[in-house]
Amino acid sequence: MKSGFVAILGRPNAGKSTLLNALIGEKVAIVSAKPQTTRNRIAGVVEVAAHKGLHQAAQIVFVDTPGVHKPGSHLDRRMLQEVYEALETRDLVLVLMDATRRVQLEEAAAPSVELPAAGVDEEHASGAKAQLDSVDRDAGVETPAYQPLVHHPEAANTVPKRERTNWASEDEFLFGLIRKLDCPVFLVLTKIDLVPKDHLLPLIDTLTKQFNFAQIIPVSARKRDGLDILVRKIVDALPVGERYYPKDQYTDQPQRFMVAELIRESILVETGEEVPYASAVVIERYEEPAPFVPRKKGAVPARAPLTRIAAAIYCERDGQKAILIGKGGAKLKEIGTGARRQIESLLGTRVYLELHVIVEPNWRESKAFVESLDWRNQLERLAGDQITEKHLGEEE
Numbered sequence: 001m002k003s004g005f006v007a008i009l010g011r012p013n014a015g016k017s018t019l020l021n022a023l024i025g026e027k028v029a030i031v032s033a034k035p036q037t038t039r040n041r042i043a044g045v046v047e048v049a050a051h052k053g054l055h056q057a058a059q060i061v062f063v064d065t066p067g068v069h070k071p072g073s074h075l076d077r078r079m080l081q082e083v084y085e086a087l088e089t090r091d092l093v094l095v096l097m098d099a100t101r102r103v104q105l106e107e108a109a110a111p112s113v114e115l116p117a118a119g120v121d122e123e124h125a126s127g128a129k130a131q132l133d134s135v136d137r138d139a140g141v142e143t144p145a146y147q148p149l150v151h152h153p154e155a156a157n158t159v160p161k162r163e164r165t166n167w168a169s170e171d172e173f174l175f176g177l178i179r180k181l182d183c184p185v186f187l188v189l190t191k192i193d194l195v196p197k198d199h200l201l202p203l204i205d206t207l208t209k210q211f212n213f214a215q216i217i218p219v220s221a222r223k224r225d226g227l228d229i230l231v232r233k234i235v236d237a238l239p240v241g242e243r244y245y246p247k248d249q250y251t252d253q254p255q256r257f258m259v260a261e262l263i264r265e266s267i268l269v270e271t272g273e274e275v276p277y278a279s280a281v282v283i284e285r286y287e288e289p290a291p292f293v294p295r296k297k298g299a300v301p302a303r304a305p306l307t308r309i310a311a312a313i314y315c316e317r318d319g320q321k322a323i324l325i326g327k328g329g330a331k332l333k334e335i336g337t338g339a340r341r342q343i344e345s346l347l348g349t350r351v352y353l354e355l356h357v358i359v360e361p362n363w364r365e366s367k368a369f370v371e372s373l374d375w376r377n378q379l380e381r382l383a384g385d386q387i388t389e390k391h392l393g394e395e396e
């Protein structure tokens with residue numbers, strides 16, 4: 001059989017998490033129309049059955065990553081670190097490009113901005129590399145304002161020149177990252193359900209000139225278009241090897257943290273402006289239902305089991321807290337209701353969800369706080385707490 005790690009890379013909002021979920025067939029990563037939804041790398045595991053004459057059986061470990069953008073805050077730098085960590089163990093990289101955004105970029109660029117063409121890349125590349133290398137030391141890297149998707153083709157021409165250049169320079173930042181890689185890189189054009197077919201070919205043509213991709217595969221995660229070909233090409237490129245994860249495990253994230261993510265997704269849906277970006281969720285209590293022991297053989301519980309969860313929503317300012325809570329607590333209630341439905345469907349139990357909001361001024365700039373949010377760190381701390389509890393218990 002074949003097996004390997006496939007890192008999913010791309011700019012914010014390229015459709016990385018949507019593609020991951022579509023490939024896994026489960027909601028592993030939260031998705032939103034807002035950039036920077038994903039903050040940690042997340043593995044999703046796909047078992048591929050052998051196809052006679054096509055390919056052998058495989059286990060593909062996809063690793064979704066935060067969108068690559070020039071970091072501003074400490075949180076941004078931590079997110080970029082997650083990208084690097086995903087790149088440390090990888091057999092193959094998928095670079096996702098939102099086909100709709102590229103089309104506009106091409107259109108916007110045509111009259112006045114020149115995209116770096118093949119051959120003249122080196123200068124840009126070394127610039128991007130220098131920037132990349134200085135990222136951790138230099139907190140002052142400018143973060144361009146995110147330019148939302150402009151749907152109307154004519155609107156692309158009205159985008160101010162400075163921002164068009166930013167698009168190109170942010171793309172260049174991503175290209176700088178992949179140029180250092182020594183593994184196969186596939187270009188995956190996403191959201192092709194949104195662009196006319198005749199737009200795709202010139203786009204593919206331009207991108208082929210910019211980077212020597214091993215494959216170029218257009219997909220629509222939403223319509224499940226192109227996914228079979230993508231999986232087949234990936235299996236072809238993976239090395240022979242054994243499974244990294246047990247056959248029935250589809251993600252590396254513990255449920256407790258998927259729950260925290262679902263609450264954050266609800267915040268992304270329910271709030272606007274800077275609130276989603278300034279919010280973080282920490283699970284404080286997580287009580288799984290007691291195992292049901294039937295008295296009579298075949299007896300079923302009268303009501304579905306209940307999971308009790310308490311979570312803190314952190315934000316940076318009193319004003320954001322007021323928005324998150326809303327008039328008479330209405331907003332917090334909506335956030336909770338939306339999240340609870342999703343959590344119930346994830347866990348398959350009823351859920352009692354308690355939320356409260358805490359102001360932690362400027363937490364995105366606090367290295368300690370940002371580190372404490374990482375679920376891998378939280379897991380270590382939880383394990384530590386359990387040992388301490390046991391220890392205390394023994395002493396009593």
Ligand SMILES: Nc1nc2c(ncn2[C@@H]2O[C@H](COP(=O)(O)OP(=O)(O)O)[C@@H](O)[C@H]2O)c(=O)[nH]1
Pocket residue numbers: 010011012013014015016017018019030031032033034035036037038067190191192193194219220221222223
């Ligand atoms: N129409 C369409 N929209 C998509 C597709 N894939 C992702 N999206 C949308 O693009 C936005 C960003 O998706 P997300 O997966 O969170 O992007 P990420 O930041 O790269 O992980 C969301 O609103 C998705 O619903 C697709 O194949 N077709």
Ligand SMILES: [Mg+2]
Pocket residue numbers: 016017018029030031037038065066067
């Ligand atoms: Mg994402």
